[in-house]
Amino acid sequence: MNEWLLIFFMAAVTYLPRYLPFALAGKIRLPQTLERALDYVPIAVLTAIIAQASMIRQGELDFSLTNYHALAALAAFLVAIIWRNLLLTIVVGLVCFTALRLLV
C-alpha cells in the first residue's frame, strides 16, 4: 500500500516538471535571454550525463585504461565526429566495449 502511495507521488513529481512549461507555452513569453539559454539544454545536460555515466565507476572517478565504459565512449565519440551516424556510433561503441571485455 505504501509503495502505491510512493508511485502516486513519484508520478506527480515526474509529470509536473514535464507538463508545466508545455502548459504555459503561448501564455507567457520567455525573455529572449532565457530562450537562447534553452538552446544549450540538449548539449549541456546530455554531456553531463555522459560524463558521469562513463567516467565514474563504483562511485569513484576512474581515468584508468581499465575503464572500458570510458574507452567505448571515446571510440563512439571519434566515430560520431567523422561519420555523424547514430547507428554506426552505437555499434562501434558496443563492439569496442565487448571486445575490451572479452579480449583484454
Next chain:
Amino acid sequence: MRSPLFMMGRCFPETYLMNYRTRQFWLGALETLPLILAAFPFGIVFGALANSNGLTFAITAGMSSMVFAGASQFIAITLLANGTALPVIVLTVFIINLRQMLYSANLMHHVAHWPRFVRAVLAFWLTDETFATVSDRINRHPEEPGLRWFYLGSALFMYSFWLFSTILGYTLGSQIPGLSDWGLDVAMIVALVGIVTPALKLRADWACAAVAFISSLLTFDWPQQSGLLFSSILAICVGMLLSRSGKTNE
C-alpha cells in the same frame, strides 16, 4: 546516407501511400529506435533490480507505466531498499526531474499552438530519448509540419519498449543472477554520444560541452545528483556568453 524514410519506402512500397500524419508517426518511431534499443538493457536491469529488491510484479509494472522515468525509478528502488523515508524519495525524484523541465521549456516554442489536451498527454511521455529525437528533427527541419505526430510515434514506441523491457527484466531477474553487473549501461552512453556529437558545431557548442563534462565530474559526489543540474546550468551560461561574444551585431 539515405534517410530512414527513404529506406522505409524502399522496403515497404506501401508506405508511400500512407498519409502524411501516419508517415510522421512511423518516422518518429523509426528515428527513436536506436535510442530505444540502447535503453532496452536499462529496462531489463531495472526490472531485475526491482525483483531482487523484493518489489512485487504489480509495483514494478505500475512504476514503469505511471512514472515512466528511468533515472528516477532506479533511484527510487535503490532508496527504497535502503529504507529511505517516502518524502525523501519523492523530493529526490523531483530534483532529478528538473532536467525534464529544461527539456519541456526548450520545446515550449514549438508546442505553443497544440491544443491543451495534446500538450497534457504528450508531456507525460517526455523522456531523454524522445527529447533528443524531437529536438534533432527541429534542428534539421525547423519548419516541417506534423511535429506532434512525429513526437507521438517516438513517445509511444519508447513507452511500450520500456514497459516490455522492465517486465522482461523482472521475469529474467529471478533466473539470471548478477544481470545488473553486465555493463549493459554502456549502450546508453554510446547512444547519447551519437546524439550529442553531431550537434556540436560552433565554438560555443564545444565550450558548453567541455564545461558540462568537466564540471559534472568535479561535482559528481554532490547529493541527489545536484551536481548534474549545477553543471548543466553552468555549461548553458558558458555557451550563451560565448555565442554572444562570437556574433558581431545582434
